[in-house]
Amino acid sequence: MLARFSVLTPTGGLIKVYRLKEATKKHEWDLPLLNDPGDKWNYGPSTAVLGMIVEKISGESLEAYFQQHIFVPLGMVDTSYAVPLAKQSRVATEHSRINGVLQEQPQEPIPATPTAQFRGDCCLYSTAQDYGKFMEMLLNGGHLGPAKILSENSVKMMGENNIGPIFVELQQAADQSLSKPFPLGAGHDKFGLGFQIASSDPKYAKFRSVGSMSWAGIYNTEFWIDPKRHIGVVMMMQVLPFYDEGAIRTLRDFEELVYQKVR
Secondary structure (H helix, E strand, O other): EEEEEOOHHHHHOOOHHHHHHHHHHOOHHOOOOOOOOOOOOOOOOOOHHHHHHHHHHOOOOOHHHHHHHHHHHHOOOOOOOOOOOOHHHEEEEOEEEEEOEEEEEOOOOOOOOOOOEEOOOEEEEOOHHHHHHHHHHHHOEEEOOOOEEEOOHHHHOOOOOOOOOOOOOOOEOOOOOEEEEEEOOOOEEEEEOOOOOOOOOOHHHHOOOOOOOEEEEEEEHHHHHHHOEEEEEEEEEOOEEEOOOHHHHHHHHHHHHHHHHHO
């Protein structure tokens, strides 16, 4: 099945950022920083800004750049900002939890051809099989078969603490119908380059190893990469709100089961 695999979008942004956007009518990336670098961890539009930088430096759209440098070399044949008409029947149905009940939502129009503007933090379609190839590349130190996407040093750096003495903090979303407070690991996990880094908190001993890398998409598309155990897992649920109780319970139950079987 094809699924939307997007990180949390501006419509589900943080309360402070939402209020600033409403007051100034500016994009998130045009607003001043909430805190000085190194003072506090906040979720923000950094991945969107990185996408803009890639397009500026490469002179290509993100769709073209990703296809040429990542998707095609890795054999990710179902990953794109669009879904061809012949594949659209494979797109998973989205559900929202309303008054405690999961309700199927009407299918939004799906682009059949990639159409700008492309965002670095939003709107890719993919499959668990495709994303598995991406995770396998990272577990292999940046390569998969003959395709070399990153250097081993780059992958290592991505999984290191890049926020110093501060920790990932619980984020309160502006719209509770789109997102509940997130993420797991708030208060003790670190952040690398694009990934949350699992800590050594004893209450999580039965789950992913210390140093595991993870993040998620707004539709509860969850993944983690465990270099210590050489495990990569992706769960492409299509449920709102982000961090829905049932979705997180499913993630944790499956994660616990995985590590029971590999001990």
